[in-house]
Amino acid sequence: MGMRSPDGAAAQRAAAAPAAPDVRRPPLLVLAAVVTALEAAGLCVSGVFSAVDTAAGRSYHTASGIAFTVLEFIVVAGVTWIAFGIARMRPWSRTPAVLTQVITGIVAIYLLQAQRLYWGIPAMVLALAGLAGLLAPPSLRALTRSAGPGERPPGDPPA
Numbered sequence: 001m002g003m004r005s006p007d008g009a010a011a012q013r014a015a016a017a018p019a020a021p022d023v024r025r026p027p028l029l030v031l032a033a034v035v036t037a038l039e040a041a042g043l044c045v046s047g048v049f050s051a052v053d054t055a056a057g058r059s060y061h062t063a064s065g066i067a068f069t070v071l072e073f074i075v076v077a078g079v080t081w082i083a084f085g086i087a088r089m090r091p092w093s094r095t096p097a098v099l100t101q102v103i104t105g106i107v108a109i110y111l112l113q114a115q116r117l118y119w120g121i122p123a124m125v126l127a128l129a130g131l132a133g134l135l136a137p138p139s140l141r142a143l144t145r146s147a148g149p150g151e152r153p154p155g156d157p158p159a
Contacts, residue, residue: 025089029142032133035126036083036097039104040076042123047072086134086143094134094143101130 050069059065079100085093105127111120133139 025087026136026138026142028133028136029086029089029139030133032097032130032139033083033087035130035133036079036086036100039100039123039126039130040079040083042126043072043076043079047076089142091143094140097134098131101127101134104130 047069050065050072053059054062054065054069059068078096082093082096082100086097104123108120108123108127111117111123114120134143
């Protein structure tokens with residue numbers, strides 16, 4: 001077959017293309033993505049409660065209640081974006097996801113100390129499950145950017 005035939009060009013492109021890497025998602029990474037999405041959903045519920053309280057006049061200042069509610073929905077969008085990044089195994093998502101879990105754990109401790117067990121216990125469970133999912137070795141490998149040609153993998157000493 002010649003280069004002008006469709007079969008010849010397609011066969012050459014297929015032969016020249018690198019083999020697709022094995023992109024299986026580790027189960028604990030899927031757990032971390034689900035946990036982060038659940039945290040975003042919980043923040044959304046909290047934002048709705050905040051909006052209702054502000055609209056009902058139960059906020060200390062109406063302006064601060066509105067600002068807090070808007071800020072909370074911006075955070076919901078960010079945490080959702082991080083969850084999508086984890087689910088797609090994007091290396092950029094690892095650090096914000098770990099920070100999200102640490103902050104969730106800190107908030108959970110605060111809620112538990114304030115006797116808000118119905119919010120604190122689920123938050124602590126989610127934070128611990130999210131950290132376990134993110135820090136498991138298969139998850140760390142999946143979220144580590146692989147080295148391209150001529151580059152050293154992360155953590156390799158110089159030659």
